[in-house]
Every structure is written in structure tokens, then in C-alpha cells.
Amino acid sequence: MSQTDTSVDESVLEDRKRQRSAGIALILLIPTVIASGLLYVVSDHGGRCVTYGESCSPVPDGWGCGAFIVSAVCGALAAGGPGQRRWMRAARGGLLVVQLLTHIAVAALIVS
Template sequence: MTWYRQSPPTAQAARAARIRRGAVIAFVLFLPLLAAAELAVLATDAGGRCLVYGGCEPFPWRPFLWVCGAAAAAFAAALAAPLRFRAPARGAQVGLQVLAALIVLARP
């Protein structure tokens, strides 16, 4: 038996936890998403030819790294920003991660 009562978390704290949990899940799934996108590219005829024979155009590293950096900044904002900015930051994070996957898919 406890001598004190634990107060249930407020709705605002529960919402912040849900947003934080979603941002962390999206961040953890980002590398598998990129790996799946690269496998999908290599499974195509042009991707397979590029892998075996070479001679394909170089990967656009600069835009890809900018998008990944912006996604990391949005992830940090989703974790640490005031509550009213967390949900838009999580949405921006997911959108930028999808954009990075589309950059990988558009390469061959």
C-alpha cells in the first residue's frame, strides 16, 4: 500500500509522449527504409545493369545529405521543442525521410 496517490498523466503529457514515440519509431525505421529503397532500385533492369557493368550517373550526395540533415533537425525538434511545434516537426521529419527514400529510388 502506498502512502501517496500517483496522479495520472495529463492529456498534454500523454500527447507529448505519443509524438515523441512516433518520432523515435520513424527515426529507427529510416535506415531500413533506405535499404529497402536501394534493394528496389537494384532489382530493376537498369539498376542491375548499373551494378554489374557500371557507367551509371553518380549519386546526388549533396541533396541527399541536406535532406537527411533536415530530417535529423526535425527529429530533434520533435523531441525537444515546445509541445505546439512537436507534431509539425514529426510530420516534417517523416516527410523528409520519405523524400530521402525517393531520392534513392530516382537514382538509376
Template structure:
């Protein structure tokens, strides 16, 4: 008499989607990254000569590119937080990261 009760099948929980958390973390880290990029840019010799003497001032990338990069990053953040589908949130997170990198590139390019 070896009767044992059968255990119910173990159902694994669906994997958690951390896209929303990653989008918020990326948005929060953008501000310190922009500050660090600005300090690194001002620490260069060319930028210090530009600020001090008005010589060797480079135009860098256009300023509208920073505006579009930052704006697109905010829109992508909102989509990543509000979209119901996981795939849309992941694409929005990728767009957000690329837009933030473009905005940081504009800051660094002014050196």
C-alpha cells in the first residue's frame, strides 16, 4: 500500500517585466550624467580658453539636437511607463536610452 497523494503541478510565475523601473532609473540618471558631461566639457583646455579668453570656441553639434534628444527621451519615458504591451515598453526604453545618449553627446561635443 504505497499510496501517496499527488502534488499539484508547480506553476512558475511569469517573469517580472522591469522595463518601467529601468526607464525611471535611466531618466533619473540622465541628470547627473548631464552634469558630469558638462563638468568634463568645461575641464577641457579648449572650453576653458573659450570661457576665459573667448578663443577657440567651437560650435559643436547644434543645440536643437539636444532639445530633440531630451524631448524624445521624455516622450519615450512616458510611453515606457504607460504602454500596456511589454514589447512597446522595451522599444520605448531603447529609444529613451538612445535619445539620452544623443543629448549627452551634444553636451560633450562643445569641448
């Protein structure tokens, strides 16, 4: 086996790890939203907002929805994109980073 065959195998294995990670993060997106929502409602700040409509977050609701959609789309592309194409293997890492950052942003925006 030559040096290039080994590096190709390693890049394919690394791509599969990224693809699997993207799929797991995509599956965990809905439970993250539910857990963040429950955490917000049981807090004093969130309970007051839900019950009386006062001291609610100044962050527009569209930001949370937008971050959710970006996370879902990037996750679907990263998890479902074909690994045979070199450009997809190269883009999958970036998609995974954007997916994870927006995943965290969704949770933070819901809790805030």
C-alpha cells in the first residue's frame, strides 16, 4: 500500500466521522429546543414572561427560528451529502461547524 492510499483512507474515515457527528447533532436539535424551552419556562424570568407578558427577552423571535433553520439545513447537508465527491468532503467540516454553532445559538436564544 502506498502513502497516498493511506491518506485517502484516513480522509474518508474522517469524513464519515463528521457525517455521523452531523447526523447525531441533527437528531438532537429537537430535544435541545424542548429542553431549552422547559428550562426557560421554569425560570423566574421565563415564568413571568409566559404568565404576565412582562420582562420578556428583547431578542426578536425570528432570530431563534432563523438559527434553527440554519442548523437544520446545514445538518441535513452535512449528514446526507454524498461522500464520493471531494468538494463535499471538504465542505462537510465547515457545514458541521456552522451547524454546531447555530445549534448552540438556538439553545442560548431560547433560554435568554
